[in-house]
Amino acid sequence: MTLLAVEALAKSFGPTKALRACTLELRAGEVHALMGENGSGKSTLVKILSGVHRPDAGRIALAGAAGAEPAPVAPRGPRAAIASGVATVFQEVQCVPAQSVLENLWLGVDGIVRRAKGSGAVPAGRRRERATEVLTRLLGACPDLDAPAGSLSLSERQAVAIGRSLLRDPRVLILDEATSALDVATRDRLFAACRELTGRGGSVLFISHRMDEVEQIADRVTVLRSGESVGTLERERADIDTLVRLMTGGEQLVARETRERAEPGAVLLAADGLDLRAGEIVGLAGLEGQGQDEYLRALRAKADAGTRVAAVARDRREESIFPPLSIRENFTAATLRRDARAGLISTGRARERFAAYRERLKIKIGRDSDPITTLSGGNQQKVVIARALAGDPQVLLLNDPTRGIDIGAKHDVYALLRDLAASGLAIVMLSTEVDEHLELMDRVLVFREGAPAAQLRRDELTRAALVTEFFGPAAEQDAESGPENTAGPQKASTARISEPAPTSFAARAARLAVERTWVVPAVLALALLIANVAAQHSFLEWHSWILTFAEVATPALAAMASTPAILGGGGGIDISIAPLFVFVSVVVEVMLLGNGIAGAAVVIPVAVLVGAAIGAVNGALVNYGRYQAVVATLCMNFILSGFALAYAPAPAAGTTGWLTSLGTTVAGIPGGLILLAVPLLAWFGLGRTPFVRTLCAVGGSETTAYTAGVNVPAVRTLGYALGGAIAGLAGLAITAQLHQAEADTGFVTPFILLAIAAVALGGTPLTGGRGSLFGSLLGAAVIFLVENLLGALHISSFWSQAVYGATLIAAVLFAARTARSGRSSR
Ligand SMILES: Nc1ncnc2c1ncn2[C@@H]1O[C@H](COP(=O)(O)OP(=O)(O)OP(=O)(O)O)[C@@H](O)[C@H]1O
Numbered sequence: 001m002t003l004l005a006v007e008a009l010a011k012s013f014g015p016t017k018a019l020r021a022c023t024l025e026l027r028a029g030e031v032h033a034l035m036g037e038n039g040s041g042k043s044t045l046v047k048i049l050s051g052v053h054r055p056d057a058g059r060i061a062l063a064g065a066a067g068a069e070p071a072p073v074a075p076r077g078p079r080a081a082i083a084s085g086v087a088t089v090f091q092e093v094q095c096v097p098a099q100s101v102l103e104n105l106w107l108g109v110d111g112i113v114r115r116a117k118g119s120g121a122v123p124a125g126r127r128r129e130r131a132t133e134v135l136t137r138l139l140g141a142c143p144d145l146d147a148p149a150g151s152l153s154l155s156e157r158q159a160v161a162i163g164r165s166l167l168r169d170p171r172v173l174i175l176d177e178a179t180s181a182l183d184v185a186t187r188d189r190l191f192a193a194c195r196e197l198t199g200r201g202g203s204v205l206f207i208s209h210r211m212d213e214v215e216q217i218a219d220r221v222t223v224l225r226s227g228e229s230v231g232t233l234e235r236e237r238a239d240i241d242t243l244v245r246l247m248t249g250g251e252q253l254v255a256r257e258t259r260e261r262a263e264p265g266a267v268l269l270a271a272d273g274l275d276l277r278a279g280e281i282v283g284l285a286g287l288e289g290q291g292q293d294e295y296l297r298a299l300r301a302k303a304d305a306g307t308r309v310a311a312v313a314r315d316r317r318e319e320s321i322f323p324p325l326s327i328r329e330n331f332t333a334a335t336l337r338r339d340a341r342a343g344l345i346s347t348g349r350a351r352e353r354f355a356a357y358r359e360r361l362k363i364k365i366g367r368d369s370d371p372i373t374t375l376s377g378g379n380q381q382k383v384v385i386a387r388a389l390a391g392d393p394q395v396l397l398l399n400d401p402t403r404g405i406d407i408g409a410k411h412d413v414y415a416l417l418r419d420l421a422a423s424g425l426a427i428v429m430l431s432t433e434v435d436e437h438l439e440l441m442d443r444v445l446v447f448r449e450g451a452p453a454a455q456l457r458r459d460e461l462t463r464a465a466l467v468t469e470f471f472g473p474a475a476e477q478d479a480e481s482g483p484e485n486t487a488g489p490q491k492a493s494t495a496r497i498s499e500p501a502p503t504s505f506a507a508r509a510a511r512l513a514v515e516r517t518w519v520v521p522a523v524l525a526l527a528l529l530i531a532n533v534a535a536q537h538s539f540l541e542w543h544s545w546i547l548t549f550a551e552v553a554t555p556a557l558a559a560m561a562s563t564p565a566i567l568g569g570g571g572g573i574d575i576s577i578a579p580l581f582v583f584v585s586v587v588v589e590v591m592l593l594g595n596g597i598a599g600a601a602v603v604i605p606v607a608v609l610v611g612a613a614i615g616a617v618n619g620a621l622v623n624y625g626r627y628q629a630v631v632a633t634l635c636m637n638f639i640l641s642g643f644a645l646a647y648a649p650a651p652a653a654g655t656t657g658w659l660t661s662l663g664t665t666v667a668g669i670p671g672g673l674i675l676l677a678v679p680l681l682a683w684f685g686l687g688r689t690p691f692v693r694t695l696c697a698v699g700g701s702e703t704t705a706y707t708a709g710v711n712v713p714a715v716r717t718l719g720y721a722l723g724g725a726i727a728g729l730a731g732l733a734i735t736a737q738l739h740q741a742e743a744d745t746g747f748v749t750p751f752i753l754l755a756i757a758a759v760a761l762g763g764t765p766l767t768g769g770r771g772s773l774f775g776s777l778l779g780a781a782v783i784f785l786v787e788n789l790l791g792a793l794h795i796s797s798f799w800s801q802a803v804y805g806a807t808l809i810a811a812v813l814f815a816a817r818t819a820r821s822g823r824s825s826r
Helices: 042-049 078-083 101-106 124-139 154-166 184-199 211-217 240-248 292-302 316-320 327-332 347-360 377-390 407-422 434-440 463-471 473-479 505-515 519-535 542-567 577-595 600-623 629-647 657-663 671-687 691-700 702-707 712-738 745-761 773-792 797-824
Strands: 002-013 016-027 031-036 057-062 086-089 172-176 203-207 220-225 228-234 267-271 274-277 281-285 309-312 395-399 426-430 443-448 451-457
Touching: 002 042, 002 203, 016 031, 016 042, 016 057, 016 203, 016 220, 031 042, 031 184, 031 211, 031 240, 042 086, 042 172, 042 203, 078 086, 086 154, 101 124, 101 154, 124 154, 124 184, 154 172, 154 184, 172 184, 184 203, 184 211, 203 211, 211 434, 220 240, 228 240, 240 407, 267 292, 267 426, 274 426, 281 292, 281 407, 281 434, 281 463, 292 309, 292 395, 292 426, 292 443, 309 377, 316 377, 327 347, 327 377, 347 377, 377 395, 377 407, 407 426, 407 434, 434 463, 443 463, 451 463, 519 773, 519 797, 542 577, 542 600, 542 671, 542 691, 542 712, 542 745, 542 773, 577 600, 577 629, 577 712, 577 745, 600 629, 600 657, 600 712, 629 745, 657 671, 657 712, 671 691, 671 712, 671 773, 691 702, 691 712, 702 712, 745 773, 745 797, 773 797
Parallel strands: 016 228, 031 203, 031 220, 086 172, 172 203, 281 426, 281 443, 309 395, 395 426
Antiparallel strands: 002 016, 002 057, 220 228, 267 274, 443 451
């Protein structure tokens, strides 16, 4: 029975025809492999099926859940595709690094403020249990579900992304080169999960450039060439030569090397178990997380100062490419000096240099000035390799460099590496592909438990010998049962599972500071509070607390109001917050109090709603209108300032009983404290819904959130509206404090900068993704306390600006350090 049918699908990006006529039939119960050269359109097809792209022409039909005949579908976004039963694991590892493994697994399942309900929904109490089941199944053991996903290895993060798809119980699972980041044991467990899915009548669309994987798992294979499907074969007929012929339209693979290899030259790099000689290609192998990654990273530092070393990192998106730059700029990034003529960069020269590598590595591009992100994954990888080679290195360190490169191109890369080695280059290459070691390496170091445990010379290299060494001597007997059994014995198949929780006090404190962004500003605020009390004992008296809260309420609310837009990431910022609260204060003074409307039950909701509405307009302009946040909110800044000045050209005075109390005390509680508590409580309440988590996920990785089914523009717009509502409260706070509305720009402008400084001090990076309203409140408190302390010490207020500038730098440096240490624990 056909589960999914694709007919004559076409898609162009400008002049590039990514898909021309793609036809494919996915049967219930089968694993269907899709193969093709880099750039042949596989990922484009996947993105259409998963709702990321809309096709220009063609038809997709999907069978109904109850086994009904396929009916036409046109998924309008990932959420719709997932709801129809199609779940996708994309080529690039999709995780939100700052969020926990558990949050990553369930990302996108809930609505924006309501948890998923209904028959298929998993209740909150069962989510941890289901997450443990899925990850244990994929990884052999479950990592700490509360650890940030960024602290996991690449393979574990990919398992989390796969787990996210499996938790949706899909009928069609699409794996777009999802295995390329997995170690062999995890891959085999994934294959078992795929078989279980097909056994239940589902199907898997499996994309891989690895022939051994296709042979192991696929029932049928469809080949794409230049965006067209050129044939579907049963697995038995899909041998490597036939596939390559179909993929290339007739070309043969580069012949396997037969010539004798030259004797290696002098030692260029000495390290534990490795005396790397000129002309050698040394492989690093082993199960994921056995120390080979760290070993390769450390090699760079071990080279003598005079030795030219170049490296290609494993995680293309995070560590190798510069997404905003063009293909050519990505290539020249490390060797820009070579293109200088009379001190200026010559584009012609850069182009010429790139053209040579483009031909040598068969990089398929339109124009070299296009952004690198428009290239297919494999072609991006070739540009990265070209960049490393352009530095004319003596030692080349490669971390799984052929990940995502098609079979034909892979053999071109092998041929290139052999030529380079023959000309004296020394190469160390970590590879997760057994065949690659057999084909290419002069010797292979196999890693177990953090160190090289065995070395196999070229004449000893066989598939069985290598896999046996992966698992250690105890595995020998099991491995003899056959080379397919790459997962090895069960007891050895549990690769290292993430870092254990830190135990020393310092390590625990560092982890707390990374996970709870408000800890550092809280410590700073407490220290400053003590200093203030020491410098000015009257600071502790009750009446000065009332004044302090009244004074700090407006800047602290402005800081909190600025936070949600920043948290949502994507350059989100609202610099109209200060004019907005001034505008609200004008509305309160001139339009309400001035017209005799003074009841708290009217004034407070009007202030909050006006703020929320204007925040929502900002959010809509940025997220639906695609205006840059700074530009949109700057325009709003001018509009609001204009309106405020028009209605209140001079300070407009007035107050009423409850508003006066709000500036002092209400039922004995400082009014400022009440105003500050409202958004904190609202935020706490929202923290019980999916909203806060989802906003941070969008800020942490927009692509991940979007492909997991989150409505990104809606979440971000709601963030702006929430910020606007808090700015409405700030409007009330300033009116309660001053008993007047003042629209003077000299009065407003400092609030804008201070609010953003307070957000940064409060631990929310301006790139978004992590932070809290409470942190911003603390950031504002730090600024206030610095100013107050300098006043108490009779130091000019001019210095206060310099002091909190310096405090900000220290806080930002600290944040960057903790973020780095968080990353390096991966
Ligand atoms: N967003 C985009 N803008 C412009 N061109 C694009 C875009 N996405 C893909 N392309 C182009 O469409 C073609 C097909 O790319 P696609 O990523 O589908 O290839 P692929 O078969 O998945 O390759 P790989 O095996 O390297 O992942 C390529 O020429 C690529 O450069």
